[in-house]
Amino acid sequence: MEPLSDRTRLIAPATRRGGGRRPVNPSIERASTLLSDSVAEMRDGSLGPLYGIEGTASQTALRQALVDLERAEEAWLTPSGLSAVTLPLLALSRPGDEILTTDAVYGPVRRFLTRHMAARGVTTRFHPSGEPADSVAARIGERTRVMLIESPASLTFEMIDVPALVAAARARGVLTVIDNTWAAGLAFKPLMHGVDVSTQALTKYFGGHSDLMLGAATARDPAIRKAIADTVEDLGLCVSPDDAWLALRGLRTLPLRYAEQARSALRVADWLAGRPEVSRVLYPALARDPSYGLWTRDYTGAASLFGVVMRGGDAAAAHALLDGLRLFGLGYSWGGFESLITFETPQMAWRETAPVLEGPLLRLHIGLEDPADLIADLAAGLDGWPNA
Ligand SMILES: Cc1ncc(COP(=O)(O)O)c(C=O)c1O
Numbered sequence: 570m571e572p573l574s575d576r577t578r579l580i581a582p583a584t585r586r587g588g589g590r591r592p593v594n595p596s597i598e599r600a601s602t603l604l605s606d607s608v609a610e611m612r613d614g615s616l617g618p619l620y621g622i623e624g625t626a627s628q629t630a631l632r633q634a635l636v637d638l639e640r641a642e643e644a645w646l647t648p649s650g651l652s653a654v655t656l657p658l659l660a661l662s663r664p665g666d667e668i669l670t671t672d673a674v675y676g677p678v679r680r681f682l683t684r685h686m687a688a689r690g691v692t693t694r695f696h697p698s699g700e701p702a703d704s705v706a707a708r709i710g711e712r713t714r715v716m717l718i719e720s721p722a723s724l725t726f727e728m729i730d731v732p733a734l735v736a737a738a739r740a741r742g743v744l745t746v747i748d749n750t751w752a753a754g755l756a757f758k759p760l761m762h763g764v765d766v767s768t769q770a771l772t773k774y775f776g777g778h779s780d781l782m783l784g785a786a787t788a789r790d791p792a793i794r795k796a797i798a799d800t801v802e803d804l805g806l807c808v809s810p811d812d813a814w815l816a817l818r819g820l821r822t823l824p825l826r827y828a829e830q831a832r833s834a835l836r837v838a839d840w841l842a843g844r845p846e847v848s849r850v851l852y853p854a855l856a857r858d859p860s861y862g863l864w865t866r867d868y869t870g871a872a873s874l875f876g877v878v879m880r881g882g883d884a885a886a887a888h889a890l891l892d893g894l895r896l897f898g899l900g901y902s903w904g905g906f907e908s909l910i911t912f913e914t915p916q917m918a919w920r921e922t923a924p925v926l927e928g929p930l931l932r933l934h935i936g937l938e939d940p941a942d943l944i945a946d947l948a949a950g951l952d953g954w955p956n957a
Contacts, residue, residue, distance in 0.1 A: 575638060575755055575824055576824045576825075578634075578637050578638065579634060579637075579638065579820050579821060579823060579824065580821055582630070582633065582634065582637075583821070594814070594817065594818070595626035595627050595629075595630045595814070595817070596626055596627070597626075597627055597810045597811055597814050598625035598626050598627070598810055599625075599810055599811075600618075600621040600625055600810075601620070601621040602620070602621070603617070603618055603619055603620065603621070603625075605619075621807070622805065622807045623807075624646070624807065624808075624810070624813070625810050626810070627810045627811075627813040627814040627817055628646055628807075628808060628810060628813040630813075630817055631644075631646060631813045631816050631817050631820075632644040632645070632646060634817065634820055635754065635785050635787055636787065638754045638755070638820075639754050639758065639759075639760055639767050639787040640758055640760055640761055641760055641767070641787035641788060641789055642788065642789045642791075642794060643787065643788060643789075643794045643797075643798070644785055644786070644787045645785065645786050645787075645797060645798070645801050645806070646771075646783065646784070646785055646807075646808045646813060647783070647784040647785065647786065647806055647808065648782065648783065648784070648806070648808055649770065649772065649782045649783065649784050650748075650750060650768075650769065650770020650771070650772050650773070650782075650783075650784040651675075651677050651678065651681070651770075651784070652784055652806070653768040653769065653770065653771075653784025653785055653786050654675070654678050654681075654717070654746070654748050654768050654784075655678065655681050655685075656768075656786050656797060656800060656801065656804075656806070657715075657746045657765075657766040657768065657786055657788075657793075657797055658681075658682075658686065658691075658715060658717065658746065659800055659804075660793075660796040660797045660799070660800035661714065661715050661744050661746070661765075661766075661793070661796055661797075662686070662691045662714050662715055663691070663714070664689060664690030664691060665690055665691075665712060666691050666692075666712055666713075666714035666715070667691070667692050667693065667694055667710060667712040667713045667714060668682060668686065668691060668692070668693045668694070668713075668714065668715045668716070668717055669693075669694050669696065669705070669708060669709060669713050669715075669716045669717070669743075670682070670693060670694075670695060670696070670716065670717035670718075670719070671695065671696055671697075671698050671717075671718075671719055671722050671729070672695040672696060672697055672698050672920045672921050672922055673698035673719065673722030673723050673724060673725050673727065673920065674695070674717065674719050674722070674723065674748075675719060675723045675748060676723070676916060676919060678717070678748070679695075679919060692712075694708060694710070694713070695920075695921050696708055697921075697922045698722045698725055698727050698920075698922075698924070699722075699725070699727035699859075699924075700729075701729075701730070702729055702730040702731075702733040702734040702737065703733070703737070705729065705734060705737075706733075706734060706737030706738070706741075709737070709738070709741045709743055713741070713743050714743065714744065715743065715744045715745070715746060716734070716738050716743050716744070716745050716746070717745075717746050717747075717748070718731060718734060718745060718746070718747040718748070718764070719747070719748045720747070720751075721751055721853055721860060724876055724913050724916060724917075724930065724932060725851055725876060725924055725930075726851040726852060726853060726858075726860070726875060726876050727851075727859070727860055728853050728860035728863045728864060729863075730863055731747065731757075731759065731762055731764065731867065732762045732763070732867070735762055735763040735764055736763070739763060744765045744766075744793070745763075745764045745765050745766070746764070746765065746766040746768065747759045747764045747766070747767055747768065748768055748769070749767045749768060749769045750768075750769045750770045750773055750872075750904075751871075751872040751874065752769075752868065752870070752872070753769065753773065753774040753775065753823065753827055753872065753904070754767070754769055754775075754785075755774075755823065755824060755827055755869070755870060756827070756868045756869050756870035756871060756872075757867060757868050757869075760787065760788070760789055762867070765788060765789075765790060765793050766786055766787070766788045766793060766797070767786070767787045767788070768784065768785065768786045768787075769784065769785055770783075770784050770904075771783040771784055771785050771816045771819075772784070772902060772904065773872075773902065773903055773904025773905075774819075774823055774826065774827050774872070774904040775816045775819045775820055775823060775904075776815060776816060776819050776904065776905070777819040777822070777823065777826055777904060777905060777906060778815075778819065778905055778906060779902065779905030779906070779907065780815065781812055781815050781816060781819070782812070783808060783812050783813070783815075783816050826906070826937065827870060827872070827873075828870060829937065830872075830873035830935055830936060830937060831854065831870055831871045831872065831873050832940075833873065833935045833936075833937075833938075833940040833943070834852070834854070834871070834872075834873035834874070834875060834933075834935035835852075835854055835855070835871070836940045836944070837933065837935055837940055837943055837944060837947070838850045838852045838854070838855055838875050838933075839855065840944050840947075841877055841933075841947065842855060842857065844951060845880065845956065846879060846880055846882075846951045846954040846956060847877055847878070847879060847880060847951075848878045848879060848880040848926075848927035848928055849877075849878040849927070850875060850876070850877055850878075851875055851876035851877070851878065852871075852875035852876070853868075853871065854871035854875075855875075872903075872904070873903075873934060873935040873936070874903045874904075874932065874933070874934050874935075875932070875933055876913070876930055876931065876932050876933075877930070877931045877932075877933060878926050878927055878928060878929075878930055879927070879928035879929045879930075879931065879954070880927055880928050880956055881927070881928050881955060881956045882928045882929055882954055882955045882956065883928075883929065883955075884912070884914060884929060886929065886953075886954060886955050887912045887914070887929035887931065888912065889953060890931075890950045890951070890953065890954065891910055891911075891912055891931075893949070893950050893953065894910060894946050894947070894950050895946050895949075896908060896938060896942060896943055896946040897909060897910040897933070897943070897946065897947075898910075899911070903934035904934070905934075905936065906936050906937045907936040907937075907938075908933070908934060908935050908936040908938055908943055909933070909934040909936070910931060910932070910933050910934075911931065911932045912929060912930075912931060913930045913931065913932050914926070914929050914930045917930065
């Protein structure tokens with residue numbers, strides 16, 4: 570019957586035969602201590618977890634679903650998307666090493682690199698966002714140990730040619746880690762393109778309901794898996810069975826929510842791109858976007874998250890626009906059922922090379938509302954824009 574599509578893969582384990590009479594979903598087993606009937610049984614690690622930190626039924630089922638979805642050999646759960654990215658960086662680098670990543674990397678990861686890692690002798694080199702893969706590869710130095718890829722980049726959404734970058738990294742003995750949150754493990758399969766570690770914030774589309782913080786890392790190579798597993802063990806990283814259960818519940822409908830939200834996002838993005846108040850929409854799924862070619866070549870879907878560069882106007886105009894919207898929540902994170910909008914221009918100051926923007930930078934996340942209603946809300950808001 571193999572290979573199954575992702576829609577089926579994420580559901581089929583729930584109805585697999587052979588488990589006897591049971592609920593469809595695994596139980597939430599809250600445990601620090603797991604009991605055995607004899608000392609011999611206590612010593613037998615093959616009988617399942619001996620201690621709560623190893624995870625119980627819901628964590629195990631979620632890890633297996635991630636292995637299946639990412640075409641991995643092993644998956645680890647972490648308390649947030651941020652810790653999913655920092656875990657492999659901690660596991661794979663040593664003092665004296667250098668990490669190469671995009672100048673547009675997710676802000677808190679940048680802070681981890683420049684604060685925590687730098688204090689421990691691991692330096693970071695940032696490459697301009699939007700630079701082609703061969704120019705990035707040319708920056709690999711003697712000390713470069715890990716390349717952290719984020720595609721599309723946070724806030725400005727430039728994509729990079731991941732297969733080309735990975736080939737160049739492998740040729741130089743550099744390991745690759747990707748933040749695959751935008752693709753939700755669905756639309757892009759990094760491990761199938763040779764990336765060493767794929768990470769994502771399950772907080773976003775896996776959770777899908779804005780009520781969960783969780784992350785995941787997946788890998789294939791035995792040495793890399795050992796380095797990550799050792800680090801998980803050394804740091805005592807674990808997640809609650811309730812949170813794993815919520816993520817498992819979310820993943821059954823993940824492909825449908827992801828596709829439907831992308832359909833709406835494309836409609837809203839396309840409408841915005843035609844408005845005189847908007848200079849550019851930064852969304853690889855739009856045919857006029859510079860990353861459209863890479864997106865159509867490597868991705869089977871898109872997140873419902875994109876940037877909007879306004880034409881003229883200032884921070885006060887952006888604040889007024891956001892304050893006046895009725896259907897968009899003012900909030901960070903994304904991947905939930907609700908539409909959100911944020912003003913992102915101040916974050917550009919973190920970058921070494923700030924992009925030239927024609928006006929304020931906004932970020933929109935499109936939820937499951939009717940896109941016609943979202944467009945009407947935005948239209949009313951744009952009427953007040955200074956150049957309208
Ligand atoms: C691209 C990207 N990676 C990672 C994260 C971190 O996820 P979390 O909020 O679960 O720590 C975020 C959160 O916004 C993100 O946008």
